Amino acid sequence: MTPIDSHPTRQEAEEAVRTLLRWAGEDPDREGLRDTPQRVIKSYDEFFCGYAEDPVDLLRRTFSEVDDYDEMVLLRDIRVESHCEHHMVPIIGVAHVAYLPRKRVVGISKLARVVDAYARRFQIQERLTAQIANTINEELQPYGVAVVIEASHQCMTTRGVHRPGVSMVTSRMLGTFRTNSDTRREFLSILNRPAMNSSGI
């Protein structure tokens, strides 16, 4: 996904927000809304900072002195904050990312950063899941990669079909996670256990 070439000015972006406020039936010049376009665009800087990030770059630094550790590395319950590309509303959930290292491991925070770099864009969940798995696979060249995302789509909970409580689960299994049912089972059974960190420690 490449960002568009002709980036609008901040002023143009704020004007677009004023137009949407008018579309909703509001007066964008009333006191409470006067700074809203500016706030919205500032929020966009945060929500969509993924376009300015290179997920491949995040995985460049690896460590090889791991004493032949070749078991699964799994980072679970990584919060996912994304936006639906169809309705431009939040997708909120968690991602679980596992890989079987081949000699080299990456700093674990980098797995969460890769999730963020792709999540902070307009997405559909299937593509988000695949992009995370494919990038880890291509850069670390591990024996296998597994990514599971479970998320709630506000386009389904607060509008349209109105189904609060519904979540979407997507997965991408590559390498041994795809070909070896024991590896896949081990991964899924770990995910079925209660998380140590469920209290947010």
Ligand SMILES: Nc1nc2c(ncn2[C@@H]2O[C@H](COP(=O)(O)OP(=O)(O)OP(=O)(O)O)[C@@H](O)[C@H]2O)c(=O)[nH]1
């Ligand atoms: N597969 C997939 N579908 C998604 C995702 N996010 C939103 N959608 C769906 O995208 C579809 C867009 O359908 P449309 O019929 O074009 O749009 P709509 O009239 O707003 O659809 P409703 O949501 O049913 O009201 C909807 O069914 C959404 O639920 C996603 O991440 N993956």
Ligand SMILES: [Zn+2]
């Ligand atoms: Zn949507």
